[in-house]
Amino acid sequence: MLRPLLDLLLPVDCGGCGMPGPLLCTDCEVLLGPPVRVYPSYCEAGPPVYALGSYRGRLRTALLAYKERGRRDLAGPLGSALASALLRLQLGPGSGGVQFPPGSGGVWLVPVPSRRSAAARRGGQHVELLAQRAAAALADTGVAAAVAPALRVASGVRDSVGLAAAARQANLAGRVLPRRAGLPPAGTPVVLIDDVVTTGATVAACAAALLRTGVEVPAIVVLAAAGAHAASYPSAG
Numbered sequence: 613m614l615r616p617l618l619d620l621l622l623p624v625d626c627g628g629c630g631m632p633g634p635l636l637c638t639d640c641e642v643l644l645g646p647p648v649r650v651y652p653s654y655c656e657a658g659p660p661v662y663a664l665g666s667y668r669g670r671l672r673t674a675l676l677a678y679k680e681r682g683r684r685d686l687a688g689p690l691g692s693a694l695a696s697a698l699l700r701l702q703l704g705p706g707s708g709g710v711q712f713p714p715g716s717g718g719v720w721l722v723p724v725p726s727r728r729s730a731a732a733r734r735g736g737q738h739v740e741l742l743a744q745r746a747a748a749a750l751a752d753t754g755v756a757a758a759v760a761p762a763l764r765v766a767s768g769v770r771d772s773v774g775l776a777a778a779a780r781q782a783n784l785a786g787r788v789l790p791r792r793a794g795l796p797p798a799g800t801p802v803v804l805i806d807d808v809v810t811t812g813a814t815v816a817a818c819a820a821a822l823l824r825t826g827v828e829v830p831a832i833v834v835l836a837a838a839g840a841h842a843a844s845y846p847s848a849g
């Protein structure tokens with residue numbers, strides 16, 4: 613009820629196409645569809661990876677606006693899309709079967725961490741904010757959900773943008789560390805959350821770090837997948 617009023621007072625542009633109106637217009641919102649299994653090259657041995665859309669066109673514009681251009685208001689619609697995907701993965705028959713055992717405390721989300729310097733430049737850990745919005749949206753539907761900021765990046769890691777696949781892997785191998793204080797209760801499976809998957813090197817390193825700590829990762833869920841494995845998505849315009 614407050615939202616339309618705020619839109620009138622503080623007009624915004626869609627983060628994807630730039631049209632005045634909602635934060636993410638319906639034409640751009642549909643680019644985040646149901647979760648689809650993708651197969652990034654570095655994730656062959658790890659947990660299944662699911663993506664909601666293809667990292668190109670208006671969706672790429674929206675995710676860059678969120679991450680790099682200060683559009684933190686997009687965390688709401690992007691987090692809601694993640695929440696819908698998590699509900700489908702948890703509840704949908706034949707969806708790939710991510711099950712959360714009774715008594716596990718609901719869905720625990722572990723955000724992929726950014727380097728501290730990158731997070732400081734961007735105004736915070738952007739994936740953690742997405743996870744928080746997703747958890748809040750899940751709670752609104754009656755599904756218990758919480759964020760476990762269980763990982764951090766050790767110092768000395770370069771931003772992966774612009775690095776080739778092999779360099780990304782070397783960049784992160786052994787550099788993603790557990791944060792003991794952020795771990796969920798022992799025995800709780802978690803879903804690893806990220807914004808974009810390309811080679812999968814980052815999420816693979818994160819999942820490996822969690823597994824070494826004894827945390828089960830039944831699934832990795834990302835907003836968008838880049839590269840050839842995204843070919844099955846509807847056109848991103």
Ligand SMILES: [Zn+2]
Binds near residue numbers: 626630631641
């Ligand atoms: Zn739009």
